[in-house]
Amino acid sequence: MRRSIGAGKPGSTRPRGDGGDGVSPADPPAAPPARRRAARDGRDRQVLAERAAVEAMYRRLDHDLTETLRQRERALAVRPESPGEMYARDLEVDRLTRVIGELRAAERALCFGRVDTTTGTSLHIGRVALRDEGGDLLLIDWRADAARPFYAATAASPLGLRRRRHLRLEGRTVVGVSDELLDGSAPTEEDVVGDGPLVEALGRARTGRMREAVSTLRAEQDAIVRSPSRGVTVVQGGPGTGKTIVALHRAAYVLHSFPRVADRGVLVHGPNHRFLDYIGDVLPSLGENDVRLATAADLVGVKPGATEPAVVAEVKGRADLAEALARWVEARRPHGVPLTVTIGRDTMTMGVSAVDRARRTALRDAPGHNPARERFTEEVVEELVDLMEERAAETLDTIDAEVAEVLGVDPDRVTAADLRRLGVETADPGSGQPGFDRETVRASLTGDPGIDSLVQGVWPRLEAGAVLREFLADRAALASLLPGWTPEERELLAGAPTPGPTTADLALLDEARHLLDGPPEQVFGHIVVDEAQELTGMEWRMLMRRCPSRSMTIVGDFAQAGSNTGIHGWEAALSPFVGDRFETHTLTVNYRTTAEILRASAPLLAEVAPGQRPSRSIRHGAVPRTLGTTEVETAGSVDRLIEEERRLHPEGLIGVICPPRRVGDLEAGPTGRNVVVVPADEARGLEFDTVLLVDPAGIRAARPAGARDLYVATTRATTRLTVVEVRPDTAG
Numbered sequence: 001m002r003r004s005i006g007a008g009k010p011g012s013t014r015p016r017g018d019g020g021d022g023v024s025p026a027d028p029p030a031a032p033p034a035r036r037r038a039a040r041d042g043r044d045r046q047v048l049a050e051r052a053a054v055e056a057m058y059r060r061l062d063h064d065l066t067e068t069l070r071q072r073e074r075a076l077a078v079r080p081e082s083p084g085e086m087y088a089r090d091l092e093v094d095r096l097t098r099v100i101g102e103l104r105a106a107e108r109a110l111c112f113g114r115v116d117t118t119t120g121t122s123l124h125i126g127r128v129a130l131r132d133e134g135g136d137l138l139l140i141d142w143r144a145d146a147a148r149p150f151y152a153a154t155a156a157s158p159l160g161l162r163r164r165r166h167l168r169l170e171g172r173t174v175v176g177v178s179d180e181l182l183d184g185s186a187p188t189e190e191d192v193v194g195d196g197p198l199v200e201a202l203g204r205a206r207t208g209r210m211r212e213a214v215s216t217l218r219a220e221q222d223a224i225v226r227s228p229s230r231g232v233t234v235v236q237g238g239p240g241t242g243k244t245i246v247a248l249h250r251a252a253y254v255l256h257s258f259p260r261v262a263d264r265g266v267l268v269h270g271p272n273h274r275f276l277d278y279i280g281d282v283l284p285s286l287g288e289n290d291v292r293l294a295t296a297a298d299l300v301g302v303k304p305g306a307t308e309p310a311v312v313a314e315v316k317g318r319a320d321l322a323e324a325l326a327r328w329v330e331a332r333r334p335h336g337v338p339l340t341v342t343i344g345r346d347t348m349t350m351g352v353s354a355v356d357r358a359r360r361t362a363l364r365d366a367p368g369h370n371p372a373r374e375r376f377t378e379e380v381v382e383e384l385v386d387l388m389e390e391r392a393a394e395t396l397d398t399i400d401a402e403v404a405e406v407l408g409v410d411p412d413r414v415t416a417a418d419l420r421r422l423g424v425e426t427a428d429p430g431s432g433q434p435g436f437d438r439e440t441v442r443a444s445l446t447g448d449p450g451i452d453s454l455v456q457g458v459w460p461r462l463e464a465g466a467v468l469r470e471f472l473a474d475r476a477a478l479a480s481l482l483p484g485w486t487p488e489e490r491e492l493l494a495g496a497p498t499p500g501p502t503t504a505d506l507a508l509l510d511e512a513r514h515l516l517d518g519p520p521e522q523v524f525g526h527i528v529v530d531e532a533q534e535l536t537g538m539e540w541r542m543l544m545r546r547c548p549s550r551s552m553t554i555v556g557d558f559a560q561a562g563s564n565t566g567i568h569g570w571e572a573a574l575s576p577f578v579g580d581r582f583e584t585h586t587l588t589v590n591y592r593t594t595a596e597i598l599r600a601s602a603p604l605l606a607e608v609a610p611g612q613r614p615s616r617s618i619r620h621g622a623v624p625r626t627l628g629t630t631e632v633e634t635a636g637s638v639d640r641l642i643e644e645e646r647r648l649h650p651e652g653l654i655g656v657i658c659p660p661r662r663v664g665d666l667e668a669g670p671t672g673r674n675v676v677v678v679p680a681d682e683a684r685g686l687e688f689d690t691v692l693l694v695d696p697a698g699i700r701a702a703r704p705a706g707a708r709d710l711y712v713a714t715t716r717a718t719t720r721l722t723v724v725e726v727r728p729d730t731a732g
Ligand SMILES: Nc1ncnc2c1ncn2[C@@H]1O[C@H](COP(=O)(O)OP(=O)(O)OP(=O)(O)O)[C@@H](O)[C@H]1O
Pocket: 198, 201, 202, 210, 211, 213, 216, 217, 218, 221, 237, 238, 239, 240, 241, 242, 243, 244, 245, 246, 557, 591, 592, 684, 685, 686, 687, 715
C-alpha cells in the first residue's frame, strides 16, 4: 500500500501508473483506522527525526557561510607585494566568492533526499556537501559519485539500496517524507511509502519560470547528467521529455566535476530571450551563477534589425559559405606580387618570394587578416632594412673603390690596421655594415605612413560588416567561389540586400570577424545548446569556435525544427567538427503533456516527422477541445475563454499561442497576471498549464515551417488544451 504525506494536491491530472518510471499509481485503497493511526504515528516520528537532522545541517551551513565570509575578508585585507601575489590573492577571492554563492543558493531545500543501504548505512543528499565539526559527513552534494544511487537505483536494479527517501521542506523545516522501497522488502513502521515528489512536482501549477528538478531527476535523465564523457553529448527526445532540464543539470554537474571546464565558464545558448528567461532560474537555484545565457545576437553583440524571406535565410546559413568567404578575404592579400618602395632617392623592390614568405609568416604568427596585416608590415620593414643595409654596403664599396683608385690604398685595410695599432678590435664581419644602424632605420620605418599606405595597397585593413556586404554583393566572386550552387541560389544572396543585419547575417558576421580579427575573445569550457535543431551550418561554426575543448551538451528534436536549416540530423550537424565522436541519448518519457494531448498531437507528428515514435506520457487529463469562432470575434472569444479558465483554475498559467500577426490584437485582451500571448514561432521550449491555441490554420500558413510550429504549439500544455479555429467572416 502507498500513502503520501505532506504532498500537495496533484492537480486534476493523475499519473498513469508505475510503468517502470517510478511514478506511483493513484488512489490507494483505504486502510482500517487502527493501521492508519499507526502509520501516521510512524511517519510523524520519521518527520521529527529528519527535522532534527536537517536543523543540524542548517546550523552547519550557517557556520560554513560565516567562516567563508571571514576568510574572504581576510584575503581581501592582504596587501599583495607583487603581481604574482596579487594574482594568487584574486584567485583565492574568486574561489571563496564562488563557495559563498553556492552556500547561499543551498538555503532553499538544503537537503532533499536520503538513501539507506541494505547493510544499514544511510546518506543524506542535498545541494552542497557539509561536515560536522568532527569532520563527519552530514550531507553529500547531489553531484558527488556517492549520490548516484539516489537517482539511478530502480526496483529492477536497486544498487544496494533498501530505501530512497525524499524530504519536503518548508523554509528550514522538514514537513514531509516520502519513501520508495527498492529491494522488495515489506514496509516497516519506519517507512513512509507515498506518491512521491515527481507526481507532486508535475502536478504543481506552472509559474512561467522553469524549476530545477534536482530532487526528482529520473534514472534515464541522471545517466545523461552524470555522463563521464567530456566531449559532445547529444540529448534527443520528443517535446516534454526533459531535454532542457537534463541539459541544465548537466551544466551544473560539469561545472562541479570538471574543474578545468569551470575555469573557462559555461555558455547556455538558446533561440530567443523569451526562452532564456524561462530557463534562467534553474542554474542559479543549483548554485551556479557564473553561467552565461545567450542568443546568437548576444554572442555577436549585434541586434538583427531587418528581416528577409526564409529562402534567403536558408542559403545564408549554409556552411559552404565559410570557405567561400575565407577565399574572398584571402584574395585581399598579396599573392605572387612584388612590393616596390621608394625611400628618399632610393627605390627598392621586395621580390615575389619574399612577399609570399612574409605573408605566410604573418598568418602563422598572428591569425586573422587584420592582426596578420600588422605582422606582415613588420616583415616588410625588416626586409626593407635588409635591402637598405645592402644598398648602404654597395654605396660604401663604390666609394672605397673610388678612394682606392685615386689614392692607391685600400681604405678598409688601412682603417683596420690603424684600429689594431690603437688596441681596438676590428668589427666582426657578421655584425652588419659598419656605420649602418639597423635599430634606428627600423624605428624610422615602423609606423611610417608611407609604408602603411604601401601595405594598405596590397593588404588592406578590413571591417567585418563591410566585408560581408561586399562579399554578398560580389556576383562574379560568388559565381567562382560557389560553383556548386545554382545561379538562382547565388542570386538569393546577391539580390536581396537588407537595410540592416538579419538573423542569418549574425553567424556570417561572426565568421567574417573570425577571418579578419582572429578567434573570439571569450571562449567557454562547456557549451549547452538548447533547441539545437534550429541551428544552421554557419551557426554551428559560430558556437564551435567558442568551445575549443568541444565539451558540449546539445539538446533538440528535429521534429520541432522551425527554421529550414538544411540539417536534419546530428551527424550532419556535428561531423564537420567532431566526426563521429559524440554520444547520443534518447529520452522517451513525456513529463509535460498528458496522454490525451499527446494523442491529439500525434497526427501532426506523423506529418512533420514520419516514422518518429511519440513519447510516452505519464499523466492523464481532459481530452483537448476544439472550438470555432469568426475573424471579427476572435479576440472576444479568446477573452471569454481566458476569463473562464481563470475562474475554473485560478492558479494555472495560460499560454495563448497564435500566428505572429495576431499577437498585437490578443495582447490587448485580459492578459497580464497568469496569461502570456506567444507567437507560435517563439513557443519552442515553453510550457503552460493551459494552452489556448488560436487559429491553427494561420499558424500553419505563417511560414514554411508552419506545420512544425503547430506541432510545437500543441505540445506546450501540461494539463488543458483548447484549439480555437478561426472561420473567415461571411459577407454581410
Ligand atoms: N525528473 C523530473 N522531475 C521534475 N520535473 C521534470 C522532470 N523531468 C522533466 N520535468 C519537467 O517536465 C517538463 C518538460 O521538461 P523540458 O522542458 O526539459 O522538456 P523538453 O524535452 O526540453 O521539451 P521541449 O522539447 O518541448 O522543449 C518541465 O516542466 C520539466 O521541469
